[in-house]
Amino acid sequence: GSYGTASSQSPKILFRQLFEKESSTYTYLLADVSHPDKPAVLIDPVDKTVDRDLSVVKELGLKLTYAMNTHVHADHVTGSGLIKSKVPEVKSVISKASGAKADVLIEHGDKIYFGDLFLETRATPGHTSGCVTYVTGDGPDQPQPKMAFTGDALLIRGCGRTDFQSGNSEQLYKSVHSQIFSLPKDTYIYPAHDYKGFTVSTVGEEMLYNLRLTKDEDTFKGIMANLNLAYPKMIDVAVPANLVCGYQDLIPKSC
Amino acid sequence: GSYGTASSQSPKILFRQLFEKESSTYTYLLADVSHPDKPAVLIDPVDKTVDRDLSVVKELGLKLTYAMNTHVHADHVTGSGLIKSKVPEVKSVISKASGAKADVLIEHGDKIYFGDLFLETRATPGHTSGCVTYVTGDGPDQPQPKMAFTGDALLIRGCGRTDFQSGNSEQLYKSVHSQIFSLPKDTYIYPAHDYKGFTVSTVGEEMLYNLRLTKDEDTFKGIMANLNLAYPKMIDVAVPANLVCGYQDLIPKSC
Numbered sequence: 001g002s003y004g005t006a007s008s009q010s011p012k013i014l015f016r017q018l019f020e021k022e023s024s025t026y027t028y029l030l031a032d033v034s035h036p037d038k039p040a041v042l043i044d045p046v047d048k049t050v051d052r053d054l055s056v057v058k059e060l061g062l063k064l065t066y067a068m069n070t071h072v073h074a075d076h077v078t079g080s081g082l083i084k085s086k087v088p089e090v091k092s093v094i095s096k097a098s099g100a101k102a103d104v105l106i107e108h109g110d111k112i113y114f115g116d117l118f119l120e121t122r123a124t125p126g127h128t129s130g131c132v133t134y135v136t137g138d139g140p141d142q143p144q145p146k147m148a149f150t151g152d153a154l155l156i157r158g159c160g161r162t163d164f165q166s167g168n169s170e171q172l173y174k175s176v177h178s179q180i181f182s183l184p185k186d187t188y189i190y191p192a193h194d195y196k197g198f199t200v201s202t203v204g205e206e207m208l209y210n211l212r213l214t215k216d217e218d219t220f221k222g223i224m225a226n227l228n229l230a231y232p233k234m235i236d237v238a239v240p241a242n243l244v245c246g247y248q249d250l251i252p253k254s255c
Numbered sequence: 256g257s258y259g260t261a262s263s264q265s266p267k268i269l270f271r272q273l274f275e276k277e278s279s280t281y282t283y284l285l286a287d288v289s290h291p292d293k294p295a296v297l298i299d300p301v302d303k304t305v306d307r308d309l310s311v312v313k314e315l316g317l318k319l320t321y322a323m324n325t326h327v328h329a330d331h332v333t334g335s336g337l338i339k340s341k342v343p344e345v346k347s348v349i350s351k352a353s354g355a356k357a358d359v360l361i362e363h364g365d366k367i368y369f370g371d372l373f374l375e376t377r378a379t380p381g382h383t384s385g386c387v388t389y390v391t392g393d394g395p396d397q398p399q400p401k402m403a404f405t406g407d408a409l410l411i412r413g414c415g416r417t418d419f420q421s422g423n424s425e426q427l428y429k430s431v432h433s434q435i436f437s438l439p440k441d442t443y444i445y446p447a448h449d450y451k452g453f454t455v456s457t458v459g460e461e462m463l464y465n466l467r468l469t470k471d472e473d474t475f476k477g478i479m480a481n482l483n484l485a486y487p488k489m490i491d492v493a494v495p496a497n498l499v500c501g502y503q504d505l506i507p508k509s510c
């Protein structure tokens with residue numbers, strides 16, 4: 001890849017991690033730069049940084065095809081609706097289980113292709129009932145090590161809260177252990193947020209050092225029940241908007 | 256590399272980008288994980304995030320050998336002194352031209368080895384008179400594409416200011432064009448700061464899209480002379496401290 005951070009060793013992939021400071025959200029740009037169209041996807045775009053993201057897409061000569069969300073976010077408004085209003089051919093993607101509107105409603109096992117590369121969907125509910133993790137594919141040209149975009153299911157040394165949006169700590173524990181910790185240990189973990197300035201971890205590292213998910217299930221449930229977190233500032237604005245692709249005042253035509 | 260983001264295609268390198276939010280500073284961790292000691296270097300550590308950085312070093316089983324600075328920072332206090340007080344075998348590194356104290360004073364062309372990997376020093380004055388860019392080495396096991404740690408000489412789509420610390424816009428223009436834009440176009444640019452959430456760029460990208468360095472020299476000098484920036488908040492604390500490795504109240508024994 002002559003134009004990006006090949007975080008993994010596929011010559012096809014362009015990869016960029018982008019940060020939104022106010023909500024400490026990571027947006028990820030992936031593209032197949034070996035394909036003549038350079039098709040690209042954005043994972044967890046934020047409304048406030050859509051112009052930045054679309055200008056990188058344009059400068060790198062990419063063709064954005066999907067704006068994907070890992071879940072219905074409670075802390076920021078997704079950029080997927082705004083992206084669709086600016087680039088109408090982009091399709092929004094979210095899980096069917098999320099209850100949100102989108103052009104493509106995916107389920108466990110579904111693949112999202114961009115050029116010869118693809119992301120596979122793993123259902124990882126618990127933070128919300130519709131959370132998914134997108135994992136790069138198996139195959140000779142796919143990124144190696146794999147990359148897992150875990151949303152808020154697994155954060156670096158932590159995890160998302162489970163006290164809102166049908167959150168369920170028992171379910172989150174099972175999701176992370178069965179769907180993420182079962183990946184190869186060298187798989188890169190790219191979360192939706194980080195609050196301490198970490199950018200990446202690996203499955204092996206989180207299996208050893210995650211402050212919550214390394215505990216047994218009962219201890220984990222106790223931790224999650226006693227976080228005493230404040231009511232999320234943005235939740236009453238963000239969740240209704242994110243259920244319709246981030247449109248707040250508009251009635252979305254397609255979403 | 257089974258433990259990190261191989262941003263480039265050397266199986267030996269572990270690479271981590273770390274962010275300090277208040278000053279929007281990037282710290283970089285590089286290690287040779289194929290070497291039995293896993294020797295590591297930190298580039299531009301920040302005093303406030305030293306504990307975070309040292310805990311990652313420990314968890315990953317690395318042996319920190321150098322705490323390097325690209326220049327005498329005016330916006331934050333370097334972590335190199337604090338690191339040395341906690342891990343006495345670490346050596347601090349800065350350019351001789353910076354006028355700062357350090358264990359190792361490097362000059363243009365000098366190499367810093369960690370295991371079989373190395374960084375080569377390129378003098379890139381202009382933001383300050385002692386600014387250097389550290390570039391990964393040439394050779395079969397060295398990262399490919401190369402990685403350039405540009406400090407404030409070249410930022411993503413921008414550059415550091417030139418109105419303090421012996422700054423000189425003409426010199427900065429020449430430094431970037433002769434020492435950075437002469438690198439292979441696929442070389443990754445890792446700056447000391449980003450204020451918009453970008454994490455990485457490439458030489459090719461900056462040659463096309465940098466908002467300042469793509470202009471001719473006279474236009475560049477005009478831009479830099481008319482930025483009308485505020486006096487740097489931290490400069491009167493940070494510069495004196497950074498001249499002695501970040502020690503503020505202590506008289507450094509070795510620095």
Ligand SMILES: [Fe+2]
Binds near residue numbers: 071073074075152160
């Ligand atoms: Fe969330």
Ligand SMILES: [Fe+2]
Binds near residue numbers: 326329382
């Ligand atoms: Fe600086």
